Amino acid sequence: MRVMAQMAMVMNLDKCIGCHTCSVTCKQAWTNRSGTEYVWFNNVETRPGLGYPRTYEDQEKWRGGWEVTRRGRLRLKGGNRFKKLATIFSNPKLPSINEYYEPWTYDYSTLTDAPAQEHTPVARPRSLISGENMKVEWSANWDDDLGGSTATAHRDPMLKKIADKVKFEFEQTFMFYLPRICEHCLNPSCAASCPSGAIYKRSEDGIVLVDQDRCRGWRMCVSGCPYKKVYFNHRTGKAEKCTFCFPRIEVGIPTVCSETCVGRLRYIGLMLYDADRVLEAASVAEDQDLYEAQRSVFLDPFDPAVVREAERAGIPRDWLDAAQRSPIHALINRYKVALPLHPEYRTMPMVWYIPPLSPVVDVVKDTGEDAEDTGNLFAAIDALRIPVEYLAELFTAGDVAPVDRTLKKLAAMRSYMRDVNMGREPNAAIPQGVGMSEEEMYDMYRLLALAKYDERYVIPPAHAEQAHSLEELATECSLDYDGGPGMGGSGPFGEGSGSPTPIAVENFQMLQNRQSADTLAGPAGKASRVNLLNWDGKGAPSGLFPPKSQGPGPVAPGSTPDTSDDGATGSGGTGGLTGGADLR
């Protein structure tokens, strides 16, 4: 037994309202830079739908993940090491930018610059890739809320599998949202596909990261990941992926997507697993056995033998406590309501989902029956095969039994808790019917419905010996960073060459660059701009005010000796402000 700890997430899909707050905040925090315009580390898909990038789930087309050979050996679906090296000069399975979408902005300046004319000027979409005018035809979420799904949804690879039973018609439709991040798999095929060995799994918390210094841009990880959650930054020529917000996790705060989730549907916690058994579990013959196989790899943090082995493996005591209190452990192994996304890819994903009961509830409600009655719901779960089979294609490789069990537990919880909340006599037969005790049912209700912050997120900080250097903002770096490599711009070796910048600082700077740029992409003169987020309010850094073309104005004695055009700055008082106002 080799005990390892894994930071994992569970999302309760019933609560997702499809607001995309997670996507937007994640984008603001991580991918708001040129080169990553099309990148969404977190995206929310409407299902049924094509997903992002389009039809990524069709592994016969994209060849991501692993497959098991007839002799029971696990191999990369995209081909072995030799094949990867032989195709290194032109990756045969790389989605083009159009499979994601061509990112764009609008030519907003025409709204104010346009001469007087008969018609209202229009801000036309401009491609952020080529800078040309473009026709917007697809995006990361084009089929949001089933928009246009009559035209596209039949191409949903998961719907195709049950297509002989379903004709996608709006009269019989169902819908739910699927937020996705990197799965931080136990058996990551992106890491296995990386020729440079730049993608690694952190041994402390299992977070899968790309070493930006080692990545050489071979793009095999993009093809290797069946979830298509590794992206190629087309400006820096490096792969980037969801980092599980490790700078936040290390200080014990949840990821940005979780923290900002309006529905509070995300849970973060530790799972202990036996690293020696991962390969064996990923190699089971039948796809439908993978859910149970993966569950069997997880270790019970209350088992004294596991605790002993964990301590031997160097897992700190507070991490063991966190593993025992982990909501993930509770949802996956105690209540067994969380299911993995596409276990058939055999990567052992570690972001699990509680399948939504709402498609079922909605149908019952529409019939006018009581949608919180176990009998009605159970009957509906049995009758509504299409949503249930669809969920099974997503979460259990098509095996409806675990999905049925989970949905029935959720339905039972609804009915049971309604009695409790209405002050009626709780019906102990309901939890029993789904194999739970009343107390367990209440605990599950507490975790799923009340979802207290400190119960949703049980995140032990990384070890305090290094606490200072783990502070999120990398405090050693301050204003002197302005104009440093993080300010972007294109050197002789291309965008982003030079030494890396601390993540947080870089992002604030990139964000600021983007927001203050007048041009579409790769704005010029970025280096002369000021990062107000890093400004401590003292003095007036050069570039704070626009250059003065004429008129005297106080020149700050304390301003940095800077020979840029913006060198003449105000002293931070009104003199500077009026000096600036002349030009605006």
Place this chain on the structure above:
Amino acid sequence: MSEFFFVVFPYICVTVFVVGHVWRYRYDKFGWTTRSSQLYENRLLRIGSPMFHFGILFVFLGHVMGLGVPESWTSAVGLSEHWYHVLAISIGAVAGFSTIVGMVILIYRRRTVGPVFSATTRMDKFMYAVLASVIVLGLVNTAGQVVADYNYREGVSVWFRGIWRGALYPQLMEEAPLSFQVHGVLAMFLFALWPFTRLVHVFSAPLGYLTRPYIVYRSRDDAELGSHRPRRGWERIGS
């Protein structure tokens, strides 16, 4: 003059090549990448890139043979001068042709596909010009072998090996045809340019992939991004 071009210049270039790479590797690991543009355009790349790259790999091997192995060695294993040339020219022509067709496709693609062109730096353009000249001249030399009879293995090759041993034969280069001289000097210049271009990706050929375990585990180290001040590097001026 010939002493400068055929003695001093090669040493300068080799020095820049070595020191430049060490410097680039130490201070610009982040910029050390293939800078692939496959995301923008795949149809032309799928044909052009393998043609060019496999072609140039064989061209490289041909140079190792032609420049690195003395004529006496191949004679010793019983390969006559005539047959050596037939082999060298035929393989060289195929590899060179593949390289040059691939290169033409790639340069055409780079110029005509908007996003690819806008992702091209000035350094790229300069490097492509030098690289293309070297390749074209090399093919001219190969083709010239068919008609004129210059035995480079007694001229250029001896000069080239001499550079490494400190034995200087500029006169051998002086006697060589002009296209050989220019090819050699431009190639030397390309080596000097090498560490400052995207060509550095040649040295990241991922051969270690064949032997390493599939899944790499690494401990969270303190020098990781976000937890530390970045290493000393250069700062850009302007944009």
